[in-house]
Amino acid sequence: MWNVPYIVNLQVNAHDEKGCQYIYPPFKPAAKALWEQRELKDLEKDDPEGFCLPPGVPRMFFTPYPLQVYQMPDRLLFVYEGGAHVWRVVWMDGRKLPNPDDVNPTYLGYSVAHWEGDTLVIESNGFNDRTWLDASGHPHGEQLKVTERLTRTDFNNVKIESTIDDPEFYTKPWTVVTGITWAPNRTGPFTMRGGEILEYICQENNRDLIHINAVPHTNTVR
Amino acid sequence: MGGKLWLIPAAVVFLLPAIGQVTDKRDLGGPGVWSLPSIPEPSPAGGVPFNPKGKQVWEERRLTKAADPEKQCLPSGVPRIMYEPYSVEFLQLPNRVVIVYEGGTHIFRSIPIGTKAGLKHPVDPNPTYMGDSYGWWDGDSLMVDVVGFNDRTWLDASGRPHGEKLHVVEKFTRLNSSKLEYTAMIDDPEYYTKPWTVTMTATYRPNDRLKEVICQEQTAK
Numbered sequence: 001m002w003n004v005p006y007i008v009n010l011q012v013n014a015h016d017e018k019g020c021q022y023i024y025p026p027f028k029p030a031a032k033a034l035w036e037q038r039e040l041k042d043l044e045k046d047d048p049e050g051f052c053l054p055p056g057v058p059r060m061f062f063t064p065y066p067l068q069v070y071q072m073p074d075r076l077l078f079v080y081e082g083g084a085h086v087w088r089v090v091w092m093d094g095r096k097l098p099n100p101d102d103v104n105p106t107y108l109g110y111s112v113a114h115w116e117g118d119t120l121v122i123e124s125n126g127f128n129d130r131t132w133l134d135a136s137g138h139p140h141g142e143q144l145k146v147t148e149r150l151t152r153t154d155f156n157n158v159k160i161e162s163t164i165d166d167p168e169f170y171t172k173p174w175t176v177v178t179g180i181t182w183a184p185n186r187t188g189p190f191t192m193r194g195g196e197i198l199e200y201i202c203q204e205n206n207r208d209l210i211h212i213n214a215v216p217h218t219n220t221v222r
Numbered sequence: 223m224g225g226k227l228w229l230i231p232a233a234v235v236f237l238l239p240a241i242g243q244v245t246d247k248r249d250l251g252g253p254g255v256w257s258l259p260s261i262p263e264p265s266p267a268g269g270v271p272f273n274p275k276g277k278q279v280w281e282e283r284r285l286t287k288a289a290d291p292e293k294q295c296l297p298s299g300v301p302r303i304m305y306e307p308y309s310v311e312f313l314q315l316p317n318r319v320v321i322v323y324e325g326g327t328h329i330f331r332s333i334p335i336g337t338k339a340g341l342k343h344p345v346d347p348n349p350t351y352m353g354d355s356y357g358w359w360d361g362d363s364l365m366v367d368v369v370g371f372n373d374r375t376w377l378d379a380s381g382r383p384h385g386e387k388l389h390v391v392e393k394f395t396r397l398n399s400s401k402l403e404y405t406a407m408i409d410d411p412e413y414y415t416k417p418w419t420v421t422m423t424a425t426y427r428p429n430d431r432l433k434e435v436i437c438q439e440q441t442a443k
Contacts, residue, residue, distance in 0.1 A: 052295070052438045054328070068332070070315055077313055077320060079330050084438070085297075087322045087330040106434040130439075196332075199350040203295045203327070203438060204374075 001081075001197050002158070002180040006064035009039075009136040013176040022174065031139055031169035038137025048131055052202035054107040055083045056131030057124050057146050058162035061178060066197050076113060076120075081197035090122050100125045105142050107131055120150040133164065141168040156182040244399045247362035250312035254428035255324075256402055260307035262379035264420040276383060276413030283381030291375055295437035297351035298326040299375030300368050300390050301406035305422045309432055312394075319357060319364065324432040333357045333366055343369050349386050351375055364394040377408065378420075385412040400426040 007013065014022045024032065038046060049055050055063045065082025074093040080086055090111040103110050103126040110126035129141045149161040158180050165173040184195070244252075272280065282288070292298055298306050308325030321331045333355040340358070347354045347370030354370035368390040377384055391407040402424040409417040 054436060070313065070318070070320060072313060072315065075313075077322070079320070079332060084327065084436075085330075086328045087320075089322070089432075104433065107436055108434060198348065199352055201297060201327075201351055 001066040001068050001183050001195060003066055003183045004061060004064055004180050005178060007062035007134060007178060010062070010134045010138055010176045011136075013178055014174050015177070016172075016174060025138065025164075025174045026171040028169055028171055034139045034169075035137050038132070038139075042137075044135055044137060047135055047137065049083070049135070052084055053130065054086050056107050056127065056133075057088075057109050057111070058148055058160070058164075058176075059083075059131065059133060060088065060108075061148070061160055061162065061180065062134060065200060066183065067180070068197055079197065082200040082202065084202055085200055097123055097125050100142065105129070109144075109146070116149075118151060122146075122148040122150065124148070139169050140164070140166045143168045244396060247396045248359060248364075249314070250319075250364065250394065250396055250402070251314060252399075252426070252428070254426055255309040255311050255430045255432055256424040257309050257427050257430075258307060258424050259305060259422050261305035261420070261422055264305065264378055264422075266418045266420060268418075270382065271415045271418055273411075273413060273415045279383040279413065280381055283376075283383075288381065290379060290381070292326075292379070292437075295327055295440075296374065297329050299351050299371065299377070300331075300353055300355075301392060301404075301408070301420060302375065302377055303329075303352075304392075304404055304406065304424075305378070305420070308435060309427065309430070310424070311432055322432065325435040325437070327437050328435060331355055335359070338365070341367055343367075349373070353388075353390070360393075362395060364392075366390075366392040366394070368392065383413050384408070384410045387412050397423075402426070 011022060011025060014025050016022060027035065038044065049063065060080060060083055063083040065080055067078055067080045070077040074091070076090040076092060078088040088108045088111065090113045092113050095112055097112055098110055105126060105128035107128060107130065109124040111122055111124040113120055113122040124146045125144065127140070127142060127144045132138060133140055144164070144166040147163040151159045153159050160178050160180065161175055163173050163175045164170065303323060303326045306326055308323060310324065311322050313320040313322060317335055319333045319335055321333070323329050329352065331352055335357045338358045338360065341356055343354050343356060349370060349372035351372060351374065353368040355366050355368045357364055357366040371384065371386060371388045373385045376382060387410055389409040393405045395403045397403055404424060405419055405421045407417050407419050
């Protein structure tokens with residue numbers, strides 16, 4: 001399985017098309033205000049992932065639960081231990097991305113991929129606007145298009161370059177570089193069975209959010 | 223002319239098997255999804271063999287209208303997830319079958335496939351909602367042996383209970399291109415006097431795809 005890092009604020013890993021690091025991603029003013037509200041004023045309390053909703057794309061790669069990838073002739077299937085224990089399908093049968101207006105907006109979007117040399121290029125759209133790009137609250141809307149370029153740089157590492165293109169919130173596309181690392185037949189407290197991911201059900205233990213959240217609401221599990 | 227009308231039903235009878243056939247009954251896939259039925263309260267032949275404790279818990283849940291764990295967006299568990307009205311796909315890899323579910327929290331089961339003789343589970347598995355599965359092929363039927371459950375799911379919407387000793391043996395049989403027969407033998411000596419079986423038939427929906435049903439969405443703010 002692959003180990004996934006925990007990345008709270010994508011700004012640390014963000015750069016422009018020339019490779020220059022950003023202090024801030026290329027926010028539009030309203031996006032910057034929204035991010036400051038979520039991160040600096042509300043201290044991330046409204047993070048949808050805290051309500052056990054799927055982290056979305058590309059945040060599945062920054063949410064620290066292991067994942068497995070199953071490769072089939074017509075598709076890839078990502079399965080995730082945490083982050084709502086969901087699956088994500090990436091079509092590899094040559095189909096094109098849909099017109100986003102033609103698909104029901106979803107948390108994980110609609111994904112197609114192709115190989116460019118040894119790099120897997122996953123393109124996704126069709127997202128809803130209910131996820132955050134990271135725990136610090138970088139926003140996106142339904143116009144979001146994500147391109148993830150996965151390169152296995154050596155046996156134990158996959159470099160992931162995620163380009164975020166959302167003209168509603170950002171003046172131009174921006175890219176974050178992260179990675180996942182291979183965990184061979186790991187045994188230990190979190191993965192008892194070698195090489196298999198475990199079952200983490202966020203909804204089971206979602207009890208404390210109502211206490212740290214200033215706004216009362218109905219919680220999932222009492 | 224009327225004398226030739228008998229040819230029409232004869233042709234239909236002759237063609238019907240051809241329509242329903244699949245070349246490989248071990249192929250549970252295709253360009254579409256399996257639509258599952260909704261069975262809130264399965265009624266096995268001969269009734270449900272509750273023991274006194276099982277009957278008591280079941281009746282308490284019905285009388286007090288106890289909250290169904292599924293309403294809290296927890297996973298449905300096995301076998302219940304196979305008779306909740308969402309669609310599924312079976313993705314077959316060389317040594318593994320992955321069942322991906324549209325509903326039931328958009329969850330998946332990843333089932334290693336071996337031989338019946340090689341059946342094994344972890345010695346002391348961490349109890350989970352979906353249990354620890356191991357599968358093998360018996361003729362054209364996929365058999366899956368599941369143990370290692372927690373006691374936090376219900377076997378159906380009516381609240382039939384189970385504990386951590388639950389043992390489920392599932393059998394998936396593709397009858398033809400459009401029907402999949404499913405039986406699950408439920409064995410839990412803590413709540414039942416003997417094993418009992420639930421049955422359902424899934425229907426193939428060609429050219430459909432799984433949707434993204436996120437139960438938590440309704441209960442989150």
